[in-house]
Amino acid sequence: MFHIESFFSDKMDGNIAYHVRDIVKNVDKNRKTLSLKHGFSVNNIMYMDQVHGNTIKIVHNDSARLTHACDALITQEKGLQLMVMVADCIPILMKDSKKGVIAAVHAGRKSSFLKIVEDVVLSMQKEFSCKACDIEVELGPSIQVCCYEVNEEMQSFVKNNFGEKFCKGKNINLQEINKKILNDLGVNNITSSNHCTKCGDEKYFSYRNNSDCGRFAGFIGLK
Numbered sequence: 001m002f003h004i005e006s007f008f009s010d011k012m013d014g015n016i017a018y019h020v021r022d023i024v025k026n027v028d029k030n031r032k033t034l035s036l037k038h039g040f041s042v043n044n045i046m047y048m049d050q051v052h053g054n055t056i057k058i059v060h061n062d063s064a065r066l067t068h069a070c071d072a073l074i075t076q077e078k079g080l081q082l083m084v085m086v087a088d089c090i091p092i093l094m095k096d097s098k099k100g101v102i103a104a105v106h107a108g109r110k111s112s113f114l115k116i117v118e119d120v121v122l123s124m125q126k127e128f129s130c131k132a133c134d135i136e137v138e139l140g141p142s143i144q145v146c147c148y149e150v151n152e153e154m155q156s157f158v159k160n161n162f163g164e165k166f167c168k169g170k171n172i173n174l175q176e177i178n179k180k181i182l183n184d185l186g187v188n189n190i191t192s193s194n195h196c197t198k199c200g201d202e203k204y205f206s207y208r209n210n211s212d213c214g215r216f217a218g219f220i221g222l223k
Helices: 024-038 109-113 116-128 152-161 174-184
Strands: 004-008 045-048 056-058 072-075 081-086 090-096 101-107 135-139 189-192 216-222
Touching: 004 090, 045 072, 056 116, 072 081, 072 116, 081 090, 081 101, 090 116, 090 174, 090 216, 101 109, 101 116, 101 216, 109 116, 109 152, 109 174, 116 135, 116 174, 135 174, 174 189
Parallel strands: 045 081, 056 072, 135 189
Antiparallel strands: 004 216, 072 101, 081 216, 090 101, 090 135
């Protein structure tokens, strides 16, 4: 069995994204402090220019640390730290401890509707011979059904493509939609945070609360 470690940062760790209104040296400092706290090299953080799509990239030691136009990273390389940045969207971390394969997924509304988690599972199976029953998934803190209100078009899309049970009035349950997609593939080892980034205790950044906010992140690494 491979040793895999994962965690989610929060506001106390500061903003870790360069693409928001922040000074570069502040982001550098926050990433460095976080890497020291969790025992990995800041130079091995693999992150994405997330675009709310379903593009997946398999990365290696010689890959660029920033992958453009991408919403999921997969690797089998030891020492790399995959990172997904969020502020209401779902940060999803996936692992197969038997094969030593990890993935970090950005699952906002658009990516979830495109079934990005399905594409990641299929890629793990095709490229690394992973079995669905061996894949473990963790859905991190994100906006929950209590606060995730969408327009009528989006409500109809969810009802027609996933089922009425994923709608609660004008709100949709993005966590359960992703769980359903995974369950349909035979991936059942799933844990999910019920912490709402919008109405919770303000532990995490929330774009809906403040569009100028920073980003927290999910990290996963193969030791």
